Amino acid sequence: MTATTNKENLQFQTEVNQLLHLMIHSLYSNKEIFLRELVSNGSDACDKLRFEAIGNDSLYETDSDLRVEVEFDAAAGTITVRDNGIGMSRDEVVTNIGTIAKSGTKEFLSKLTGDEKKDSHMIGQFGVGFYASFIVADKVTLTTRRAGDAASEGVRWESDAQSGYSLEQVEKATRGTEIVLHLKEDEKLLADGWRLRNIIRQYSDHIPLPVNMRKTEAGETKDEWETVNKANALWTRSKSEVKDEEYQEFYKHVSHDWEDALAWSHNRVEGKYEYTSLLYLPSKAPFDMFDRDNTHGLKLYVQRVFIMEDKEFKLMPRYLRFVRGVLDSNDLPLNVSREILQGNKIIENMKNASVKKVIGLLENMIANEPDKYQKFWKEFGKVLKEGPGEDFSNREQIAKLLRFSSTLDDSAEQTVSLPDYMARMKEGQDKIYYITADSHTAAKNSPHLEVFRKKGIEVLLLSDRVDEWLVQHLMEFEGKSLQSVAKGQLDLSALETEEDKKAQEKVEAEAKNMVEHIKTALGEKVGDVRVSHRLTTSPSCIVLNDHDMALYMQQLMKQAGHEMPDTKPALEINPTHPLLKRMEAETDDERFGEWSSILLDQAILAEGGQLEDPAGFVNRLNKLMLAMG
Numbered sequence: 079m080t081a082t083t084n085k086e087n088l089q090f091q092t093e094v095n096q097l098l099h100l101m102i103h104s105l106y107s108n109k110e111i112f113l114r115e116l117v118s119n120g121s122d123a124c125d126k127l128r129f130e131a132i133g134n135d136s137l138y139e140t141d142s143d144l145r146v147e148v149e150f151d152a153a154a155g156t157i158t159v160r161d162n163g164i165g166m167s168r169d170e171v172v173t174n175i176g177t178i179a180k181s182g183t184k185e186f187l188s189k190l191t192g193d194e195k196k197d198s199h200m201i202g203q204f205g206v207g208f209y210a211s212f213i214v215a216d217k218v219t220l221t222t223r224r225a226g227d228a229a230s231e232g233v234r235w236e237s238d239a240q241s242g243y244s245l246e247q248v249e250k251a252t253r254g255t256e257i258v259l260h261l262k263e264d265e266k267l268l269a270d271g272w273r274l275r276n277i278i279r280q281y282s283d284h285i286p287l288p289v290n291m292r293k294t295e296a297g298e299t300k301d302e303w304e305t306v307n308k309a310n311a312l313w314t315r316s317k318s319e320v321k322d323e324e325y326q327e328f329y330k331h332v333s334h335d336w337e338d339a340l341a342w343s344h345n346r347v348e349g350k351y352e353y354t355s356l357l358y359l360p361s362k363a364p365f366d367m368f369d370r371d372n373t374h375g376l377k378l379y380v381q382r383v384f385i386m387e388d389k390e391f392k393l394m395p396r397y398l399r400f401v402r403g404v405l406d407s408n409d410l411p412l413n414v415s416r417e418i419l420q421g422n423k424i425i426e427n428m429k430n431a432s433v434k435k436v437i438g439l440l441e442n443m444i445a446n447e448p449d450k451y452q453k454f455w456k457e458f459g460k461v462l463k464e465g466p467g468e469d470f471s472n473r474e475q476i477a478k479l480l481r482f483s484s485t486l487d488d489s490a491e492q493t494v495s496l497p498d499y500m501a502r503m504k505e506g507q508d509k510i511y512y513i514t515a516d517s518h519t520a521a522k523n524s525p526h527l528e529v530f531r532k533k534g535i536e537v538l539l540l541s542d543r544v545d546e547w548l549v550q551h552l553m554e555f556e557g558k559s560l561q562s563v564a565k566g567q568l569d570l571s572a573l574e575t576e577e578d579k580k581a582q583e584k585v586e587a588e589a590k591n592m593v594e595h596i597k598t599a600l601g602e603k604v605g606d607v608r609v610s611h612r613l614t615t616s617p618s619c620i621v622l623n624d625h626d627m628a629l630y631m632q633q634l635m636k637q638a639g640h641e642m643p644d645t646k647p648a649l650e651i652n653p654t655h656p657l658l659k660r661m662e663a664e665t666d667d668e669r670f671g672e673w674s675s676i677l678l679d680q681a682i683l684a685e686g687g688q689l690e691d692p693a694g695f696v697n698r699l700n701k702l703m704l705a706m707g
């Protein structure tokens with residue numbers, strides 16, 4: 079026996095085990111995609127090599143003819159997928175194949191239902207990748223060597239998906255990765271030249287890289303190879319030649335998505351700069367869309383040669399981070415480096431034009447396929463709402479793409495656009511009114527809406543996290559300013575009749591003493607006490623200053639450890655409310671003080687704020703209830 083054997087047995091991270099198990103069971107009806115995933119990975123590995131080799135030609139060793147090879151052995155029941163791409167070091171194998179680095183994986187897995195159909199859609203959002211091998215194989219052997227490493231630095235990884243995996247250092251003469259699938263007993267028929275060719279043509283036709291298989295003649299496998307897929311860059315073909323199915327397959331390759339794309343825009347641009355863009359909108363948001371680092375984005379090509387992924391170089395602004403696809407420039411040099419790309423005019427030009435293309439695609443959808451747009455909005459609306467704050471130059475256009483809930487129908491589904499809202503504005507109304515809250519229910523039940531409902535003035539109901547940020551940046555739309563109904567002094571005078579105004583003045587005059595009394599009772603706790611113009615059925619509400627953050631947001635920021643300025647909201651009261659009528663008759667000063675505190679505290683609660691002394695509030699309330707009995 080030789081002195082050492084370097085074979086080690088390791089366990090998968092728990093999440094990998096769970097995912098493997100689920101995948102094997104829920105993706106079974108789509109088992110052929112295992113090949114698409116492996117070919118796609120092989121092609122990506124070749125792309126990565128090409129990029130690294132730009133500054134270091136020696137990485138090609140003696141073989142610069144990048145390709146993926148697929149072989150089979152019917153007798154042994156195996157399929158082999160091989161690439162001469164970048165390969166992996168031992169550490170890379172452990173991190174890439176033994177663990178899932180995506181943040182949020184745990185929560186994702188906990189959401190799975192056990193229902194195969196539903197779960198297969200969920201897993202689609204996750205991306206299946208290499209693990210798809212285990213749908214058809216009961217053992218997988220991966221042998222790889224990183225480009226540039228010595229032949230003795232090869233790594234062999236092997237697993238049956240049941241009991242962890244083994245890892246061993248092996249000799250590997252050629253760089254790149256070879257994956258041998260030992261097919262399950264009832265999948266052995268997949269090891270068939272005709273079937274494999276069909277699968278490759280169906281799923282991997284538009285991978286720009288050749289996918290080769292050995293030639294066969296009269297049933298005999300030859301030593302020669304032939305390219306099975308079209309292997310030309312789909313985006314270089316003219317639109318009229320490319321079928322929708324072909325666009326969809328290519329989408330799945332570039333995006334690592336599992337579902338079809340929702341829409342795409344394919345453009346060949348000639349003029350000052352020449353380039354092609356193929357931009358896709360996914361139909362489903364990936365589960366980690368809000369994880370800032372985890373995006374595939376666009377791929378940058380120069381004259382059909384892959385240069386780099388968007389991951390490291392932002393070709394799309396953050397608010398369009400869900401866009402997938404390809405930009406292929408004819409003007410950049412092939413040996414382009416990261417440094418050249420930084421702030422490059424050609425890149426900037428392609429970037430800006432692509433943003434406009436995406437916006438145009440969405441505008442078109444609104445005009446021609448509104449239901450589809452609604453689907454898009456459901457998935458990506460929250461991301462698009464970052465747009466007005468991020469992209470000043472396209473702000474007006476982005477604003478038109480936004481959709482909101484509103485008091486028009488109180489529905490939680492966001493369907494109201496700003497132009498829709500404007501068209502319904504009342505005569506004399508010069509503001510776009512909105513309210514922000516931490517849930518749709520809180521927004522639509524807010525006491526601040528009472529007067530608006532009474533007067534039939536529509537108010538946008540904003541309850542997405544990003545909405546507070548949005549309204550800080552989108553201060554106006556087509557000359558009308560956006561105004562929170564919960565902040566600042568409310569002036570609806572232009573919408574009121576003379577009688578209304580007179581009645582208001584009367585109420586105010588009559589309540590003057592009580593207002594003063596409450597002010598004294600609450601002292602430092604409030605910035606002001608005044609008669610409300612907003613309330614019709616509630617006794618009181620809190621009103622923030624124009625520039626204050628909503629109370630629920632202040633709460634969130636405090637929890638996240640941010641110092642918040644101690645803002646003093648105003649308390650507005652509704653003197654016509656029976657509760658205030660009772661208060662007016664109260665002669666005991668202490669009791670009046672307690673009523674006042676309750677008035678303030680319940681208004682804070684209705685606003686999603688937190689009380690400084692919740693126990694005190696409960697005590698006072700109980701006392702009052704007892705006194706009423």
Ligand SMILES: Nc1ncnc2c1ncn2[C@@H]1O[C@H](COP(=O)(O)OP(=O)(O)OP(=O)(O)O)[C@@H](O)[C@H]1O
Nearest residue numbers: 119120123165166174204205206207208209255334
């Ligand atoms: N043939 C290969 N050559 C080199 N590296 C590879 C190869 N196959 C997989 N990898 C590495 O393993 C990682 C995980 O691959 P996997 O297919 O599981 O997921 P993915 O392709 O990154 O993403 P997704 O889950 O979205 O499909 C890849 O990101 C890559 O770094």
